[in-house]
Amino acid sequence: MRIALYHPDIAGNTGTILRLAACFGISVDIIEPCGFAFSERALRRAGMDYAAAADVVRHADWDAFIATRRGRIVLLSTYAAIPLPSAVFASGDTLLFGSESAGVPENVRDAADLRVRIPMRAGFRSLNVAISAGIALAEGLRQTGGWPE
Template sequence: MTLPEPTSPLRVVLYEPQIPPNTGNIARTCAAFQLPLALIEPLGFCIDDRSVRRAGLDYWPHVQLSTHSDLDHLLAQLTHPYRLIGCSRYGGDSLGDFQFQRGDVLLFGREDNGLPNRVREQCDRILTIPMPGGVDADGQGGVRSLNLSVACALVAYTAGHQLLLW
């Protein structure tokens, strides 16, 4: 499947998503904000899975969806300029301080282990959502991460608002 609207000012990409309801909820967010959604295979479910459809309710016809065999396949189809912004729970620029640009590609990792190092290395920047109630440097106490669909909604809204897309 090829990319819809190759010149979109902002897009969301899920790297090997595993949990159908998260993908459905993110698709719903993308429909609401009119942002293209790309899924990088392998997926942990069939795209026609009932739980994916149920989470997206009746919004799937409004989602600009594409699937890709791997990240390189997606990147080869993007129109320059773009920046690949990896979203991670650690080691990135704070969402509140980050300056988004038109063409940014918001890349979110798997629910179980995030973005692999080899994918992080391909990113132009890494972005982190600050969590005052998060775990400490040793991974102790507090919340390890936000739900993927919540994190995606926060980052997508912040980026679109900053770029005056709505």
């Protein structure tokens, strides 16, 4: 299982997701451009020293990411019809998260093999992307038996 971030806007969120990935031994795809200068300094505060241990693959754009695609793309979106508890994950899935400010464009949404939403109480728009990544990854690892020993 992998996490992919499409045009991430906020270094702190990206750093937090890199820390999450390092702790659980999964890879992260960064689909550029980023809304911040992608540097160790920018990511250090949220990622701490864990971010350096994450397996990160940077892609110049969406087409470069698709060219190296592995397994299914599972888009997490507030607009998706399938609630997380009903989604069925596979170990080769890539969990794709859009930018904090704009999500993903239609062509990216259409390329997803599965579109999943995290159910929330009525009246709330969305969760922080790093929180969403942790929730979705936990469910995916639970289903696939991918938790580290």
